[in-house]
Amino acid sequence: MLEEMAPVHAGSWDASLLAPIAEINERMLERLRDAALADGANRPPLVAQLQSEWSALDAPAQRRLAHCPYLLLDAGFGDTRRWPYGGSPAVHESAAEPLPSGQGVAYLPNPEWRALVRRTLVLGWHLARASPICARVLLGMSPGTAERIAVTPLSELDMLAEQGARWIAPRWEAQPAVWRQLLRASRATERELRLTQLRGLQLLAAVAAWPRQH
Numbered sequence: 001m002l003e004e005m006a007p008v009h010a011g012s013w014d015a016s017l018l019a020p021i022a023e024i025n026e027r028m029l030e031r032l033r034d035a036a037l038a039d040g041a042n043r044p045p046l047v048a049q050l051q052s053e054w055s056a057l058d059a060p061a062q063r064r065l066a067h068c069p070y071l072l073l074d075a076g077f078g079d080t081r082r083w084p085y086g087g088s089p090a091v092h093e094s095a096a097e098p099l100p101s102g103q104g105v106a107y108l109p110n111p112e113w114r115a116l117v118r119r120t121l122v123l124g125w126h127l128a129r130a131s132p133i134c135a136r137v138l139l140g141m142s143p144g145t146a147e148r149i150a151v152t153p154l155s156e157l158d159m160l161a162e163q164g165a166r167w168i169a170p171r172w173e174a175q176p177a178v179w180r181q182l183l184r185a186s187r188a189t190e191r192e193l194r195l196t197q198l199r200g201l202q203l204l205a206a207v208a209a210w211p212r213q214h
Contacts, residue, residue, distance in 0.1 A: 018069065020123055021138060026066035027116055028073050028170065033057045044169075049176045053183040065186035068197040070204055071139050074171040075120045080144035083152070117168050118161035125149050125157055140171070140204050172203065 035047045036054035047054055057065070066072070076082045127135035132146040141149075172178040178200065185196035 017127075017134060017138065018067070020119075021069075021071050022066045024116060024120055024123065025068070025072045026062050029057060029062045029066055031113065031116070032170065033062070046170055046173050046176060046179060050180055050183065053180060057183055057186060061183075061186035064193060065182060068200065069138065070201060071120070071123075072171050073116070073120055073168065074140070074173065075117070075124060075168050077124055077135070077139050077141035077145050077149075080142050080148065083145045083148040114161060118158070120168070121157045121161050122154075125152065125154070137201075137204070172200075178203070 032044075032047055033054050035043055036051045043051070124135065124139055124141060127139060128141065128146040128149040132141075132143065132150070135141040135146050136143065170179070181196050182200065185193045
């Protein structure tokens with residue numbers, strides 16, 4: 001069963017909201033750096049395109065970059081079509097949809113990656129129920145997705161986490177220029193890092209203004 005999380009009051013922006021996001025971000029960044037340093041050519045596209053930048057992302061830079069006010073992992077929360085109403089058999093079918101362009105190589109398809117996906121889904125479920133507005137800003141979750149995830153049984157999320165890891169990827173996977181800026185800013189001044197993270201927040205806001213509902 002999915003792990004329990006401490007209650008989050010709607011509208012709060014304290015450590016109870018940002019800490020789990022930073023933890024997921026840092027774990028994802030660490031795993032992608034590991035992929036950049038590993039032997040072999042079968043790297044995910046974003047890692048292959050920016051291998052030198054990922055390789056230079058040391059632990060202090062990972063922590064700095066991870067502490068931003070949004071999730072760096074794209075769990076598909078912006079696409080309402082992936083999230084039928086709770087209890088629908090289509091929840092299981094959504095994991096079998098064709099991969100979007102650029103996602104031909106699964107991101108770290110191992111037990112640790114699936115555990116990270118699982119944590120992301122339970123965070124999304126929790127925020128969708130406690131504060132849909134926070135879910136929209138922090139996770140890039142569309143209003144329709146928030147409504148559907150909020151009524152999805154925990155048992156469905158468990159199964160979806162097992163099946164759906166292959167279509168979950170870093171946010172802005174198809175925009176390596178965004179990641180190049182983020183990775184370089186992680187080793188720059190605090191002001192430059194915050195400005196770069198703010199640009200990411202603006203990108204999320206633009207997507208939230210035109211969510212995929214159909």
